[in-house]
Amino acid sequence: MHPIPATALACALLFAGHAFAAEPALPQLKAYTVDESWLRPVEPRQIADHTWRIGTEGILALLVKTDAGAILIDGGMPQAADTLLAQMRELGVEPGDLELITHSQAHGDHVGPLAAVRRATGATLVSNAESAVLLAAGGSDDIHFGDEIVYPPAHADRIVHDGEAIELGGQRLTVHFMPGHTPGSMAWTWTDMRDGRPLRIAYVDSLSTPGYRLIDHPRIPRLVDDFRRSFDVVRALPCDLLLTPHAGAGRHDGDGAPLTCRAYADKSERALDAELAKQRGDDN
Numbered sequence: 001m002h003p004i005p006a007t008a009l010a011c012a013l014l015f016a017g018h019a020f021a022a023e024p025a026l027p028q029l030k031a032y033t034v035d036e037s038w039l040r041p042v043e044p045r046q047i048a049d050h051t052w053r054i055g056t057e058g059i060l061a062l063l064v065k066t067d068a069g070a071i072l073i074d075g076g077m078p079q080a081a082d083t084l085l086a087q088m089r090e091l092g093v094e095p096g097d098l099e100l101i102t103h104s105q106a107h108g109d110h111v112g113p114l115a116a117v118r119r120a121t122g123a124t125l126v127s128n129a130e131s132a133v134l135l136a137a138g139g140s141d142d143i144h145f146g147d148e149i150v151y152p153p154a155h156a157d158r159i160v161h162d163g164e165a166i167e168l169g170g171q172r173l174t175v176h177f178m179p180g181h182t183p184g185s186m187a188w189t190w191t192d193m194r195d196g197r198p199l200r201i202a203y204v205d206s207l208s209t210p211g212y213r214l215i216d217h218p219r220i221p222r223l224v225d226d227f228r229r230s231f232d233v234v235r236a237l238p239c240d241l242l243l244t245p246h247a248g249a250g251r252h253d254g255d256g257a258p259l260t261c262r263a264y265a266d267k268s269e270r271a272l273d274a275e276l277a278k279q280r281g282d283d284n
């Protein structure tokens with residue numbers, strides 16, 4: 001160790017104090033905190049012969065079980081990985097049985113644990129090109145949120161295109177691109193059986209604009225056009241049963257009954273129009 005003369009050290013400290021005295025302290029890191037219902041695990045619930053709801057009360061994760069293994073759609077918050085693995089085990093799906101993982105959007109409250117689940121299971125992570133960029137960045141540099149909602153980055157193993165299907169053990173899930181809430185937002189549709197009859201399930205991404213600048217956004221100037229096209233996509237989905245990543249979004253405010261895909265798109269379009277009017281007013 002080299003001794004530093006006391007006077008030199010004093011000078012250095014004095015100088016350092018001088019140079020930075022006028023600068024404010026750097027901000028503390030803030031955790032991404034959410035409603036507690038987003039963190040409260042559910043008992044696995046059967047939706048149809050092959051389709052189960054797992055995850056938490058507020059945020060859906062879906063498991064499609066087949067004789068050839070299982071498919072996980074969405075995972076929820078980053079801290080949900082162990083819960084998901086336990087819920088899958090409860091349904092008889094060991095980590096090695098999970099073949100495919102996919103998702104709705106690449107925000108941290110829906111894909112947060114996917115890197116950990118992929119690592120624990122060896123499953124193939126399926127995404128689309130827009131979402132894969134955000135997944136690889138761990139949610140950073142988000143168009144609307146910047147670095148506010150980051151999560152462990154995940155590597156997409158397979159990229160699907162609009163209208164493409166993934167298949168496992170007789171279950172065939174088709175993807176429908178619906179950019180808006182995120183540029184890579186996706187709906188997934190498949191036909192399962194319930195009470196001996198076919199049930200067309202539509203798992204449809206968020207259509208909300210939480211705090212988004214809608215007009216003249218420098219990074220996504222055609223955002224509203226994207227939303228309008230996506231409302232039409234959602235209206236046209238095969239949809240006996242609508243499910244949404246946020247449990248309440250696809251349900252009636254009053255009785256909590258599931259909305260039709262058309263009603264969900266209509267409701268979301270009214271909300272977008274109201275927000276647009278507000279932002280136009282604010283600009284005047």
Ligand SMILES: [Zn+2]
Pocket residue numbers: 105107181206
């Ligand atoms: Zn989101």
